[in-house]
Amino acid sequence: MPEQTDKTTVGVTPAGATALERLMSTGWFTEEIDAYRLAIASALSKSLIVSESLPGVQTKFNVGTLNKDDQVRTIVAGFSAEAGERPFAHAEKLADVGLKYLVERLVDREETLSSVLLDLSEEDVPASG
C-alpha cells in the first residue's frame, strides 16, 4: 500500500464545528484558528485518544495558514508518535477531540480559562515522537 501524503487543508467534523462555535462564544479568541490551535495543544497535552477517522469533515483552514512559522508541525510531530509522516492529518484529529474537551470544561463546566490552561500545562509528558 503506497504511503499517503499529508493533508494540505484541515477541518472539523459536524460535532467539532458545534464545539468550535461554542468555544468562540466565550469571547476569548480573536479567530477560530486560534481556538483550533489551542485545541490541538490541549489534546496533545492531555494525551486524548483521537479517532481513527473523522467522518464528515468540512474544510476550515489551509495548512499554510494553520502552520504559521512551522509551529504546529513542530509540536505535533515533536510530541506525538502517532503523527508519523502525516502531522497535519493527526493535528486535525487532535483538534476535533481537543475542541470537545475545551468546550466541556470552559462552557459546560464554566471553569476559568486560566485554571484550565494551568491544569493542562501541568499534565504528564506525552510520549515523545
Add this chain to the structure above:
Amino acid sequence: MKLRKVTIRNFGPYHGEHELVLEVEANAPVVLVFGENMRGKTSIKNALLWCLYRQTTDRRGNPKQSVDHLSYDAIDAGEFYMTVSLDFDHDGHTYRLERHAQADSKPISDDDLEFKVSLQRDGHFMPTGAIQEEIANILHPNISRFFFFDADMLQQYEILLSEPGRDAELVKGSIEQILGLPAIQLVTEDLDQAARDAQQRQLRAVQAERKNEALVAEVQQKEEEASALNSDLEGLESSLAELEAERVDLRDRLEQFAAIQADLRELDGHQTRVSEIEREEREQRDVVKTVLRDAWWIPMATTVERRLGEIADIISSATDRQEKRQALETERRHLDHSINGNACSLCGQSLAESDKADLSQHLEEIRRELEDLGSDSEGLPGLLAEQGRLQDFAADLPPARLADAERAVRRLGIEKRRLERRISDIRDRLGRHERSEIQAIERQLEECLRQLSAVMKDIDDRRASKERIDRELSGLRQRLQNLPGADPRTATESELFAGLRQIFDGAVARYRDRMRLEVEREASEIFRQLTTEPEYAGLQINDQFGLQILDSEGRVIAERSAGAEQIVAMSLIGALNRCATREGPIVIDTPFARLDRRHRKNVLEFLPGMGPQAVLLIQSGELDVDRDLTHLEGKIGREFDLVRDSPTRSHFEQRGR
C-alpha cells in the same frame, strides 16, 4: 380671641355634624386632641382656618382648594356641601362665624362651589361686606401663622435668617403686623397725602402769575416724570410678583421631579461607567486573545520545557565525552609514537623493553576506553536542530498576566451586570417621565430667573431715578414758596406735613427697633426656659426677626438640631404673642414630633402660659401620655380622642377627666 366651640359638617373625615367644645377656664387653658395619623387632626386646624379665612395650605405651604376638604363619605352620599361654624369671644363680644360651601353636583374644583359666610356679633348678623374686615381686625390672616401652625412647618421661620428676599419680607411683614407697626405706618401715608395736597394748592396759587410759568412748568414736568416712574414701579413690582410666583411654581414642579432627576443623574453615571467597563473589558480580553493567538501551545509548555531540558542534558553529556575522547586520542598518538620510535616522544629518552611493555599495556587500555566512548557525531546534529526548533516555544509565557486579565474581565462583567440591572430598574421607574419634560422646566426656570434679575435691576434703576426727581422736586417746591403769589399759609402747611413725616419716620424706625429688641428679650427668656442646653445663653435677633442661638460668650451657635429649630421657632411665636397687639388661641398640630423628652417637658410646662388658650393636636408617638402629661397637671381644660370609623371617616369623643 378665645374659641368656645367649632361645629364641623362634612369637612375632611368628619361626615355629618360634629361639635368640638373648646371653651376653657383661664387656669386650665389647654385642650388636648389625641388622634393617630390619618384620623383628622390637621383637618381640625384646617377647619378653623377655612372658617376664618377660607384659606388653607398643605404641609409645604401651598394653598389648598376648598373642594379638597369636602368629606369623601359626604360625596358618596350625594351631599355636596360642607359647613364650619366657629363660636368665639373677643373684646367683650360674642361671635358666631359660619362658612358654607355647596355644589349642585359632584364638585371637581372650587369653581364648582358656591360659598356663603355669615357673622353674628352679640346675636346680630353683620353686613356680609363687613365680615372680612371684622375678622381681619380680630385676627388678621397675615398673622394667623403665629397662632395656627404645624410644628413640622416651623422651619419656614429659618428664612428670616437668610438674606432679605421676597419670602423673608412676607414673614417679616406678618411679624410687623402682629406688632402693630402698619397702624403707625398708615399715619405716614396720610401725612404724605396731606403734603401732596398742600403742594398742589400752592402750585395752583403761583400758576396764576405769568412770570412763574417756567418754574411751574418745570415742577409739573418733574411731577409727571415722578408719576410715570411710580406707574413704572407699580408695573415692575407686579411683574416681579408674577415672576416670583412663577419661580415658586417652577421650583415646586422641579422638586416634584427631584427624585426623577436623581434617577436620571444616577442613570447617566451608570451608563458612563458601563461604557468605561466595556472599554476596560475589551482591553483585558485583547490581552487574553493575544496570548492565546501567540502562545497557543501553553498546554504543552511544560512538556516543551522538559524536552528542552532533556536535550540540553544529552548535548552536555555528549560534549563531555567528546572532550574526553580528544584527550585520549592525544595520549594514544603519543604512546604510539614512543613505542614505535623506542624513545619518549616528549623528552627523547630511550625506552627499555620493560618500559615499552608497560606503555603497550597502557595503550591497549586507552584503545578500549576509546571504543567504549564510541562516536556521538550522528545524533548530535539532530538534537541541536530539535533544540533550535523548540526554542521558539520557550519564550517567556505570560500565565500570570493571562490570569490577571481573566480575573479583571470577570470582575468587570459582574459590575456591568449589576449596573445593567440598576439601569433597567431606573428605566422601569422613570416610566413615562421624559427627560425633555424636566429639561423644559429647567429652561423655563432659567429664563424666569433671568427675567427676575432684569426686572429687579429695572426696579433699582427706577427707584434711583425717582429719588433723584424727588430731590429735584423738593428744591423746586422750595423755590415755589418764594414766588410771587405763593400762599405763606399753604407753604407752612406743606412744611409742617413734611416735618411731621420726618418725625413719624423716625418714630416708626425707633418703634421697630424697640419692638425687635422686645421680641429678642422675650424670645430669649422663653428660649432659656425651653432649651435643655445649659450653654445656650439666649437668642440674637436680626433686622428681619430671624433668631440665632448665642452661647454664654455671646457667640452664635452655627449648627442647630431639628429639635433646637423648633424650640427657637416656638420662642419667636411665644415672644410675638407676648408683644402682640392681638391676643389669640394657639393651635399646634403635632407639637412634639421633633422634641426629645426633656424638651417636651419644658414645652408642656410653658404652653399654658403662652396665650389664653392652647389647642394641641397630638398623635400617640409624640409623647408618653402617662409620664409627659403630668407636666400639664391641672392645666388641661378638655381632652378629646379622634376615633376612626372607617378609612375615610372619624369622629370626636370627649374624655371624662
